[in-house]
Amino acid sequence: MSAAPRSAVPEARPAPGAAPAPDLLDRDALVLLAGLHQRFESRRRRLLAARRERQAVFDAGGLPDFRADTRAIRDGDWRVAPLPRALLDRRVEITGPVDPKMVINALNSGANCYMADFEDSTAPTWDALLAGQRALREAVGGTLAFDADNGKSYRLKPEADRAVLIVRPRGWHLDEKHLLVEGVRISASLFDAGLFCLHNGAALAAKDRGPYLYLPKLQSMEEAALWNDVLTHIEQALGLPAECIKVTVLIETLPAVFEMDEILHALRDRVAGLNCGRWDYIFSYIKTFRAHRDRALPERGQVGMTQPFLKAYSELLVRTCHRRGAHAMGGMAAQIPVSGDPEANEAALARVRADKEREARAGHDGTWVAHPALVPLAKEIFDAVMHGPNQHDVVRDDAVADRDALIGPPPGTITRAGFEGNVEVCVRYLAAWLDGNGCVPIHWLMEDAATAEIARAQLWQWLHARDLGGDPACLDDGTLIDDRLFGQALLDLPSRLAAQGPIPGAGRVAEAIGMLGELTRSDTLEEFLTLSAYERLA
Ligand SMILES: CC(=O)SCCNC(=O)CCNC(=O)[C@H](O)C(C)(C)COP(=O)(O)OP(=O)(O)OC[C@H]1O[C@@H](n2cnc3c(N)ncnc32)[C@H](O)[C@@H]1OP(=O)(O)O
Numbered sequence: 001m002s003a004a005p006r007s008a009v010p011e012a013r014p015a016p017g018a019a020p021a022p023d024l025l026d027r028d029a030l031v032l033l034a035g036l037h038q039r040f041e042s043r044r045r046r047l048l049a050a051r052r053e054r055q056a057v058f059d060a061g062g063l064p065d066f067r068a069d070t071r072a073i074r075d076g077d078w079r080v081a082p083l084p085r086a087l088l089d090r091r092v093e094i095t096g097p098v099d100p101k102m103v104i105n106a107l108n109s110g111a112n113c114y115m116a117d118f119e120d121s122t123a124p125t126w127d128a129l130l131a132g133q134r135a136l137r138e139a140v141g142g143t144l145a146f147d148a149d150n151g152k153s154y155r156l157k158p159e160a161d162r163a164v165l166i167v168r169p170r171g172w173h174l175d176e177k178h179l180l181v182e183g184v185r186i187s188a189s190l191f192d193a194g195l196f197c198l199h200n201g202a203a204l205a206a207k208d209r210g211p212y213l214y215l216p217k218l219q220s221m222e223e224a225a226l227w228n229d230v231l232t233h234i235e236q237a238l239g240l241p242a243e244c245i246k247v248t249v250l251i252e253t254l255p256a257v258f259e260m261d262e263i264l265h266a267l268r269d270r271v272a273g274l275n276c277g278r279w280d281y282i283f284s285y286i287k288t289f290r291a292h293r294d295r296a297l298p299e300r301g302q303v304g305m306t307q308p309f310l311k312a313y314s315e316l317l318v319r320t321c322h323r324r325g326a327h328a329m330g331g332m333a334a335q336i337p338v339s340g341d342p343e344a345n346e347a348a349l350a351r352v353r354a355d356k357e358r359e360a361r362a363g364h365d366g367t368w369v370a371h372p373a374l375v376p377l378a379k380e381i382f383d384a385v386m387h388g389p390n391q392h393d394v395v396r397d398d399a400v401a402d403r404d405a406l407i408g409p410p411p412g413t414i415t416r417a418g419f420e421g422n423v424e425v426c427v428r429y430l431a432a433w434l435d436g437n438g439c440v441p442i443h444w445l446m447e448d449a450a451t452a453e454i455a456r457a458q459l460w461q462w463l464h465a466r467d468l469g470g471d472p473a474c475l476d477d478g479t480l481i482d483d484r485l486f487g488q489a490l491l492d493l494p495s496r497l498a499a500q501g502p503i504p505g506a507g508r509v510a511e512a513i514g515m516l517g518e519l520t521r522s523d524t525l526e527e528f529l530t531l532s533a534y535e536r537l538a
């Protein structure tokens, strides 16, 4: 690492009680992380405050729209830097948490890329974060191996047959409580990205790659510019080639859809694409319009990608990316293979197939899958439609940047099953998360922080509909959604869960019920479920 005057750098150290992990958090790592904190923490805080100010405008009835001050960027004729060879063809990307077994399975899955996820699918216990960083370092070094208790051994395929690694650090809203810089928690984004780049940057650059990152939950071009400056600093501090750190940005907040050109522009020297992070996007829609009674969404199961506001978002993303020479990545269908029930499995695969066909036809350059068994399916669909490495030639001039289309609420209903399903998903997901598991199958759907947030925010919005001055929310059979209905669903849940047999995090169900009760009954919608849950995490 290039020598910054060490005396000028504040002290970073694990929080009391946190394992020191000297193999990862050596002196170079602590200096890098402390330097990142020193340079960028106050800017991160200002940007988080700007999010709250923007939300206050929406809460007062304002609507998101394209920015007047950045028109020149939108109208300008510029393109992003050429894409690196390793990221030219991304037709299938598998995603998943960062434990060693999953990392090996994902890298060996036959997908073009693998997004190793510290965000939506990881419960960030200190142990999981450290184990994840170690697994990724060994994966980059080619030595990662895992022997399971059941006797199964996991070994990496030869490098040429492995997926290209992309890492998703946590978002700007999260702190890492186990690493303190002069007593203050470091940003989780800086911790995840800084450590990964430090331990793998040189090895990846030597292979003509670089640290490749997925950037989650951005809301503005200023947040993108912060990432750009952070990554430039990391490159300089580690002596890595300029712009070898490439990024793909998830467009998964409603404010960000109005700044896609601006976000690409802020990162134009290192951005490889944008991705339709549909689940957080739906969550963000609910959150942005939490005070707009006329924009409450129907139950989660009815808010699919063919709904006009989501179709408009994905098509505008394709148009924007292709105009600028970047990949337009699709997103995640929640269905996973159903074992032991061929008919249900066929139905789940048909849903995934329909979703991937829609994406390929819409002009996306690739897609996400949640499970290795879905890789061949997604590949077959993209191979049939996309004959080159990507389809940047699909310009989608028909996609219009229409503010009202992007925010138009879809019609639909709330059924009793939808309401009770939201309660169950929230409790089961929270219980698993508190137990250290950030992604679980629930009724054969992949549930992670983003999908659970939709369920959680909907419950809050439905229960508070009356306080917002409109009609109260009702089930489709006319039943009022009120505290009595919610309380009863919470009371009934333990016996409903008991009937389902063992579930992940069973020991934390009572705590999760308590948390959901508090979050849903609170006068304000908590910004992220994972903020208060994190304080309870080991
Ligand atoms: C909204 C978003 O942000 S989407 C991105 C974040 N979410 C994700 O990445 C979801 C990733 N998916 C998963 O975590 C898992 O597929 C789950 C939790 C949904 C289901 O996992 P399981 O119940 O273990 O599935 P299942 O039993 O069918 O798994 C079969 C095998 O595939 C492996 N596997 C399943 N999913 C993955 C994955 N995404 N990556 C690598 N391996 C996987 C399992 O580890 C298991 O391996 P084994 O046979 O060697 O033991």
Ligand SMILES: O=CC(=O)O
Binding pocket: 120, 250, 252, 276, 277, 278, 279, 280, 281, 331, 332, 450
């Ligand atoms: O991160 C992806 C999403 O859909 O959310």
Ligand SMILES: [Mg+2]
Binding pocket: 120, 216, 250, 252, 277, 279, 280, 450
């Ligand atoms: Mg997300």
